Structure formats: C-alpha cells, structure tokens
Amino acid sequence: MSLLHVSSPHIHKPFSSVEQVMKQVLLATIPGVLVMTWFFGPGTLLNIIFGSALALGFEAWALWLRGKDFKSPLKDHSVIVTATLLCIALPPYAPWWLIAVGVGVSVLLGKHVFGGLGYNPFNPAMVGYVVLLISFPLQMSSWTEPRGVGDVPGITDAFVALFAASSYDGVSAATPLDLFRQNSGMLFDGLMASKAEMAGVIAGRGWDMVNLAFLAGGLWLLRQRIFTWHAPAGMLAALSVCALIGFDEGSSTGGGSILFHLFSGATMFGAFFIITDPVSSAVSNKGRLIFGALVGVLVYLIRVYGNYPDALAFGVLLMNFAAPLIDQYTQPVVYGTKKIEVDE
Amino acid sequence: MRQIFDIHGGIHPPERKELSDPGFLMDCPPPSKLVLPVTQHIGAPACPIVEVGDTVLGGQMIAEAQGPVSVPVHAPSSGTVTAIASRAVPHASGMTDTCIEITLDGRCEWIKCEGVADWRAESKAALLDRVRLAGVAGLGGAGFPTAIKLASDRTIGIHTLVINGTECEPYITADDTVMQCCAREVVEGAEILAHMVGAETILLAVEDNKHEAAEAMKDASAHLASAEVVTFPTKYPSGGEKQLIELLLNVQVPSGGIPADIGVLCQNPSTAMAVRAALIDGKPLTDRITTLTGMALSKPGNRRVMLGTPIGELLANAGFNSETSDRVIHGGPMMGFAVTDLDMPVVKITNCVLAPTRSEIPPPQPQQACIRCGLCAEVCPASLLPQQLYWFARAKDQEQLERHHLMDCIECGACAYVCPSHIPLVQYYRSAKGSMREASKEKVRSDNSRARFEARQERLERETAARDAKRAARKAAAEARLEAGDDPVQAAIERAKAKKAQQEGDQ
Numbered sequence: 001m002s003l004l005h006v007s008s009p010h011i012h013k014p015f016s017s018v019e020q021v022m023k024q025v026l027l028a029t030i031p032g033v034l035v036m037t038w039f040f041g042p043g044t045l046l047n048i049i050f051g052s053a054l055a056l057g058f059e060a061w062a063l064w065l066r067g068k069d070f071k072s073p074l075k076d077h078s079v080i081v082t083a084t085l086l087c088i089a090l091p092p093y094a095p096w097w098l099i100a101v102g103v104g105v106s107v108l109l110g111k112h113v114f115g116g117l118g119y120n121p122f123n124p125a126m127v128g129y130v131v132l133l134i135s136f137p138l139q140m141s142s143w144t145e146p147r148g149v150g151d152v153p154g155i156t157d158a159f160v161a162l163f164a165a166s167s168y169d170g171v172s173a174a175t176p177l178d179l180f181r182q183n184s185g186m187l188f189d190g191l192m193a194s195k196a197e198m199a200g201v202i203a204g205r206g207w208d209m210v211n212l213a214f215l216a217g218g219l220w221l222l223r224q225r226i227f228t229w230h231a232p233a234g235m236l237a238a239l240s241v242c243a244l245i246g247f248d249e250g251s252s253t254g255g256g257s258i259l260f261h262l263f264s265g266a267t268m269f270g271a272f273f274i275i276t277d278p279v280s281s282a283v284s285n286k287g288r289l290i291f292g293a294l295v296g297v298l299v300y301l302i303r304v305y306g307n308y309p310d311a312l313a314f315g316v317l318l319m320n321f322a323a324p325l326i327d328q329y330t331q332p333v334v335y336g337t338k339k340i341e342v343d344e
Numbered sequence: 345m346r347q348i349f350d351i352h353g354g355i356h357p358p359e360r361k362e363l364s365d366p367g368f369l370m371d372c373p374p375p376s377k378l379v380l381p382v383t384q385h386i387g388a389p390a391c392p393i394v395e396v397g398d399t400v401l402g403g404q405m406i407a408e409a410q411g412p413v414s415v416p417v418h419a420p421s422s423g424t425v426t427a428i429a430s431r432a433v434p435h436a437s438g439m440t441d442t443c444i445e446i447t448l449d450g451r452c453e454w455i456k457c458e459g460v461a462d463w464r465a466e467s468k469a470a471l472l473d474r475v476r477l478a479g480v481a482g483l484g485g486a487g488f489p490t491a492i493k494l495a496s497d498r499t500i501g502i503h504t505l506v507i508n509g510t511e512c513e514p515y516i517t518a519d520d521t522v523m524q525c526c527a528r529e530v531v532e533g534a535e536i537l538a539h540m541v542g543a544e545t546i547l548l549a550v551e552d553n554k555h556e557a558a559e560a561m562k563d564a565s566a567h568l569a570s571a572e573v574v575t576f577p578t579k580y581p582s583g584g585e586k587q588l589i590e591l592l593l594n595v596q597v598p599s600g601g602i603p604a605d606i607g608v609l610c611q612n613p614s615t616a617m618a619v620r621a622a623l624i625d626g627k628p629l630t631d632r633i634t635t636l637t638g639m640a641l642s643k644p645g646n647r648r649v650m651l652g653t654p655i656g657e658l659l660a661n662a663g664f665n666s667e668t669s670d671r672v673i674h675g676g677p678m679m680g681f682a683v684t685d686l687d688m689p690v691v692k693i694t695n696c697v698l699a700p701t702r703s704e705i706p707p708p709q710p711q712q713a714c715i716r717c718g719l720c721a722e723v724c725p726a727s728l729l730p731q732q733l734y735w736f737a738r739a740k741d742q743e744q745l746e747r748h749h750l751m752d753c754i755e756c757g758a759c760a761y762v763c764p765s766h767i768p769l770v771q772y773y774r775s776a777k778g779s780m781r782e783a784s785k786e787k788v789r790s791d792n793s794r795a796r797f798e799a800r801q802e803r804l805e806r807e808t809a810a811r812d813a814k815r816a817a818r819k820a821a822a823e824a825r826l827e828a829g830d831d832p833v834q835a836a837i838e839r840a841k842a843k844k845a846q847q848e849g850d851q
Contacts, residue, residue, distance in 0.1 A: 005684055006671065007681070008679050009677060009678045011678065018765055279715055283731060331747075332727045334726055335726040337598075337599045
C-alpha cells in the first residue's frame with residue numbers, strides 16, 4: 001500500500017472554494033439586477049451576458065499569453081464577477097464597443113498585468129469603469145429613465161442598442177444625482193418635490209429600489225460569511241455622518257439628506273459588492289472598517305463638491321492606493337502580546 | 345457556575361467522535377515485537393543502557409535520560425533485545441531515529457514495582473525524581489517531559505492546575521475514554537500534581553460534547569473542595585493550552601512565555617493518570633490509551649496499547665481495509681501527520697491513529713491563488729493575519745514575519761481548513777518558522793563569534809597598551825635619571841674603566 005504523505009490539516013471545510021465564493025457573489029447580484037431590469041428594461045441583463053462572454057475570452061487570452069493553464073482558472077468564476085459588476089455599473093443600452101473596452105481594460109489592465117487573480121492592487125471592475133468614464137463621458141452618462149416595467153425598452157431595443165447603437169433611439173434622462181449636482185437655487189426639499197425623477201419612496205424614483213435590492217443581496221452575502229460587516233458598515237456610517245454634517249436643513253447649496261445619499265446612485269452596490277472585494281482592500285477587520293469609512297467620505301466629497309455626479313469608482317481606486325498603508329497601522333493584537341500592567 | 349470567556353476565532357469541523365466509542369476500553373493482544381524510539385518526548389534523546397541479546401523484564405529501564413530535558417524509556421514487557429538501530433519514528437518530517445527492538449517472550453514478566461506509601465509525606469524533590477524516572481512525558485500530543493514542567497521555578501507560584509480534557513480535535517476520543525473509564529485515577533493524579541506544584545485550584549476542563557466524561561469527572565472529584573469540573577462549548581481549538589487558559593481564566597499567556605508565567609499548569613488527563621501510576625504503583629510509563637478510528641477500520645475503538653507496538657499491527661487488529669484507504673494519520677485530522685511507514689511504532693504522544701477511507705478524507709485539492717478573503721484571520725485563535733503571513737513566508741521576508749508574530753502561530757490548521765483557495769498555509773508557516781529558528785541560531789552563532797573576536801581585539805589592545813606603558817615608564821625613568829646627571833652610559837663606561845683598572849692592578 002502506498003501512503004499519501006501530506007501535511008496537516010487533513011480535512012477541509014466542505015464547499016469552501018474560490019468558485020463557491022464567486023458563485024455566491026453572482027447569486028447575490030440577482031435581486032439588484034432584477035430591480036434594474038424592472039425599472040430600466042433588459043439593457044443591464046444583456047450587458048452582463050455580453051460582458052461575461054467577452055470577459056471569459058479576454059481571461060483565456062491573457063492566461064494563454066502569460067503561458068498559464070487557461071482552462072481551470074476560467075472555472076473559478078472570478079472574471080464573470082468582474083464583468084458582472086462592471087456591467088451593472090454601466091448605463092443600460094450601452095453600445096457593444098463600450099462594454100468591450102471596459103471589460104478588456106478590467107481584465108487585462110485591472111487584473112492580468114499585475115499577475116492575475118489575487119494580485120491586483122485595484123478593483124478591476126472600477127479600473128475599467130473609470131477608464132470609460134474619463135474616455136467616453138457622453139456614453140457613460142446616458143442613463144435610461146427609470147419608468148418601470150411596461151414602459152421600458154424591450155429586448156429587441158436592447159439588441160439594437162448593443163450592436164447598432166447609431167440606429168437606437170433611446171430616451172435618456174438625468175439621474176437623481178445628476179439633478180442634485182446641477183441644482184442651483186432650489187431648496188433641497190423643493191428639488192425633491194419638483195422633479196418626477198426625485199419622487200421615489202425613499203430617495204430618487206427607481207434608484208431607491210435598486211439600492212434596496214443590492215442592500216438585500218449584500219446582507220445575504222454577509223450572512224453567508226463571504227465578507228465581514230466592517231467595510232460596508234464603515235462606508236455607510238461615514239457617508240451618513242458626512243451627510244448629517246453637510247445637511248443644512250436643505251438649502252440650495254447644502255449637501256443633501258442622509259437618505260438621499262444612502263439610497264442614490266451606487267451607494268449600496270458599492271458598499272456590498274465593490275469595496276468588499278478582498279483582494280484590493282485592507283486585510284484586517286479594523287483596516288477594512290477604516291478603508292470603508294474613507295471611501296464613504298470620498299464618495300460624499302466628490303458627490304457634493306466634485307465634478308462627477310457619483311464617486312464610488314474614484315473613491316474605491318484612491319483607497320486601493322491607501323490599503324497597504326492602512327494595513328501597516330491596523331495589525332490586530334496577537335494573542336499574548338497585549339501590554340500587561342505590572343504592579344510595582 | 346464558572347464564567348467561560350470567549351476566545352478569538354475557531355472552527356466547527358465535523359466531530360466524527362461517534363466512530364470510536366469512548367465508553368469502552370479494549371485491550372490489545374501483545375505484538376510479537378516492540379520498537380521503542382529513544383526519543384518519544386521533546387528534548388535530548390535517552391541513551392540505551394541495554395545491548396543486543398540482553399533479556400529484559402517489563403518495567404525495566406532500557407534507555408536512561410541524558411541531560412536535564414530528557415526522559416528514560418522502559419520495556420513494556422519481557423523479552424530479548426534483538427536490535428538497536430535506526431527506524432522510522434512518528435514525526436512530522438518522516439524521519440528515522442534510534443530505536444530499541446524487543447522480541448517479546450510472551451511471558452509478560454515484570455520487575456517488582458514499588459510505589460510510595462503516602463505521597464503527601466514525601467518531599468517534592470523525591471516525587472519529582474520518581475516522575476522523571478518513570479519516563480512520564482505529556483501524553484496529549486506534545487510530549488514535553490512532565491517532571492520539567494512540574495519543577496519549573498518561576499517567580500509566581502502555580503495557583504491553578506488545569507486538567508485539559510478538551511480533546512477538541514475531531515475523531516479522537518482517547519482522553520474521553522480515560523476520563524470515563526479511569527476517572528478515579530485521573531482525579532487522584534490531578535490531586536498529586538496540585539500537591540506537587542502547590543496549586544490551590546484544580547479545574548477539570550471538558551468540552552460539552554463529552555457529557556459522560558464530565559459526569560464521571562464530577563463523581564470522582566466530588567470529595568475535593570479544590571476541584572471543579574468546567575464544561576464549555578465545543579469549538580476547535582479550545583484545547584490549545586493557551587486558548588484553554590484564556591477561555592477559563594480570561595488571561596493570556598505572554599507571547600514567548602509558558603503558562604507557569606501566569607501561575608497556571610496544564611496537564612492532560614492521561615498524563616495525570618501516568619503520574620499517579622508512577623507514584624502510587626511505582627509503575628513506569630509503558631502503555632497508553634489510543635484511539636483507533638476511521639472508516640477504513642471495521643473495529644474502531646479505544647485500546648490500551650503497549651508503547652512500541654507497530655502501527656500496522658495495531659491497524660490489522662482493528663480490521664484495517666487498506667484497499668479503501670491511502671493515508672494513515674498519526675494524531676487527529678487537524679494537527680496529526682501522515683504515517684509514512686506502517687512499521688512505525690506507537691509512542692508516548694500517540695493519542696490517535698486515524699485510517700480514513702479515500703471518500704472520507706479525499707486527497708487535497710490543487711492550490712489556487714489567495715484572494716485575501718480574510719476567512720483565515722476570522723478563525724485564527726491567535727488573532728494573527730494568516731494571509732499576510734502567507735505572503736511574507738513566500739517572500740521570505742523575515743522582518744515582516746517577525747512583526748506579524750509568526751512564532752505565536754500554534755499550527756492548529758484552522759486557517760487552512762477554511763481557505764477557499766486550498767492553500768496549505770500551515771506547511772508554509774512550519775517551513776518559515778524553521779528558517780527563522782535557523783536564522784536566530786545563526787545570529788547567536790555570529791553574535792558569539794563577534795563577541796569572541798571583539799574580546800580578543802580588546803585583549804590584544806590591552807596587552808599592547810600595557811607593553812607601551814611599561815616601555816614608556818622605563819624610558820621616562822631613564823630620562824629622569826639622565827636629567828639628574830645620572831647618565832647610565834657614562835656610569836657603565838666608568839664601571840668598565842674601574843674594572844679594567846682593577847684588573848690591571850691585580851696583574
């Protein structure tokens with residue numbers, strides 16, 4: 001009998017694999033994507049399918065170029081997660097080349113130039129998003145109006161928009177964050193009341209529901225112990241505190257209410273799906289709390305004082321730079337190294 | 345009820361303890377020969393005092409302790425020494441070591457064992473000596489010489505003795521069996537240990553998945569006011585010495601220190617029993633209770649096994665089906681190591697031999713890239729950052745490894761258990777620890793030779809300075825004489841002249 005000589009531990013937690021982690025993240029995006037489909041039509045869904053297929057191609061190509069085994073890494077689903085997160089962030093009914101450039105940049109420049117899975121210092125989806133935002137501001141700001149099912153583009157329109165953008169005649173509208181940024185002279189409450197786009201249950205129409213759906217998916221991931229509460233709680237708390245400080249009873253130059261900030265734009269999607277990317281964030285729980293909080297502060301500052309309506313991607317990338325520094329100062333106290341008070 | 349404190353991290357792997365019934369202790373038929381390694385403990389190897397061809401009796405010392413941190417080895421039964429040679433021994437690195445092979449004669453003749461009449465009346469030194477001569481080493485898995493642990497003279501006295509019956513490793517039920525089937529002996533052993541170190545409190549710590557053992561301990565210790573049975577929730581690795589102390593007493597053993605630094609002594613129930621046997625029966629440690637378990641065995645269970653029994657023979661006895669299995673584990677599935685040779689013997693630290701089927705414990709999956717998910721840090725009982733340690737270990741960055749306290753890793757394997765990327769983290773840490781120990785030894789060596797070199801330089805300089813000073817002093821004295829009109833050259837000339845004149849005068 002030949003004996004296997006392997007190191008301890010000999011047992012491994014069942015169903016614990018990179019593939020499982022990625023699968024659960026993908027599953028958790030379902031509520032958010034469904035609500036987006038309800039309000040905006042099938043654009044995002046089609047983007048995700050198209051983007052994921054491209055991403056698999058790019059990943060295989062990059063692995064082949066790097067002389068790596070390009071079959072088994074494809075099965076870990078990590079590149080599909082990257083593509084899905086990017087495509088959720090892109091406007092629905094984006095042309096095919098926008099998605100291709102975004103996915104290509106994410107996979108090649110966001111991930112593989114650094115050495116592939118686990119080695120990327122930046123969130124790959126956000127790298128792709130920022131490159132698109134800076135290069136193609138027009139296409140990136142063409143968001144469809146959240147009209148709700150029955151009054152949204154159909155699947156044919158989605159295909160036309162994707163592959164024959166020039167003959168697609170969609171209706172784009174300003175998002176609540178656009179309106180908020182462009183606002184001058186209107187009191188916050190007045191702004192909320194004057195525009196149909198602002199008349200949601202909690203915040204902007206449609207957007208508040210999208211945020212709630214991503215919050216639900218995120219809470220499920222938290223329950224599945226895919227990540228800890230630290231980064232999302234840090235970001236949401238910091239954003240709330242900033243909004244609380246900046247909210248001056250709703251003047252025209254004020255910062256907007258807490259609920260407006262929490263349920264607008266990419267807040268919940270970012271808090272639970274983007275800053276929780278473990279590879280590019282800080283490593284300890286304390287570090288992740290600080291990392292999230294600083295993203296929250298940056299998001300608020302850029303939303304209120306910056307040139308872009310939303311700021312998640314910039315906030316995340318800037319904090320990715322800071323993550324190693326945060327790690328230096330947030331090492332947990334190791335067993336037996338607590339300072340003991342000596343009785344003199 | 346004593347308050348139980350929380351410890352960081354931990355995991356809940358499937359326990360699988362039902363495979364080996366802890367309520368029933370079986371005897372094992374004596375093998376035809378025994379293989380006894382001279383090192384079954386941490387410390388210096390024992391030195392064989394028998395020769396090939398010698399006949400030995402059970403209980404006879406066959407190798408004596410060498411140096412302070414060492415324990416002797418005794419023959420478990422009567423027979424003839426047929427070899428003293430290098431054999432495979434249970435060790436994580438799969439190494440070989442000097443072993444004494446005894447072919448048994450089947451007569452089971454023993455030397456006459458004499459215990460102490462009243463251990464309370466004996467001096468501590470006398471009791472310690474008996475423990476040491478009986479070859480008792482920690483039976484929980486580490487094998488540290490018990491007498492050394494009991495003798496340690498730290499500044500604070502030991503106030504609490506903890507009998508560690510946690511047994512948090514999956515599959516193993518040896519301590520459970522000992523606590524159930526030999527409760528009286530364990531408690532008496534604990535009493536003796538507490539007496540020896542002067543501990544006022546005895547805590548009998550049992551995880552709450554061992555209800556019968558806890559009850560047995562309660563019954564056996566009911567007469568002792570100083571003893572208390574403490575049960576606490578099942579979690580791996582609550583049985584780690586440092587973890588258990590924090591869990592029971594809410595204090596941490598300082599990094600690099602030992603429990604005695606904070607006035608605590610931990611002993612395994614089997615060790616307590618062995619100490620009792622050494623003192624009351626005068627019987628040296630020659631057997632132990634071992635769990636034989638795993639789905640590849642048709643007759644798993646706990647057996648009293650002679651030290652030196654080849655593992656293969658033991659497995660055959662338990663109905664081992666080698667068709668279904670491709671690994672045998674010495675110890676538990678979390679911290680045990682793979683047996684490389686079935687002729688390897690049972691030693692003092694063998695608390696379990698696990699023979700799983702291939703489907704029960706499948707071969708390890710290929711390693712994937714670390715995604716820094718942090719699950720490892722969540723479960724680390726030492727609050728380390730295992731993923732950071734992994735990167736630093738790969739980069740051989742000793743400075744960072746030290747800064748991140750690699751040496752405080754207890755190698756429990758919780759991090760590798762949960763790792764979604766199937767990275768054998770503990771293996772990386774073991775190897776990095778090895779190079780760090782090597783580097784610090786190297787540092788001590790180079791520090792020593794630097795000190796030697798500097799001392800020599802200093803001595804040479806001192807000697808030169810002394811010579812120079814002497815020369816200068818002579819010179820100064822000569823000059824002083826010259827100045828005083830006392831020219832030595834002139835004086836010598838005059839002396840020569842006078843001598844010549846005298847010689848001439850003589851002729």
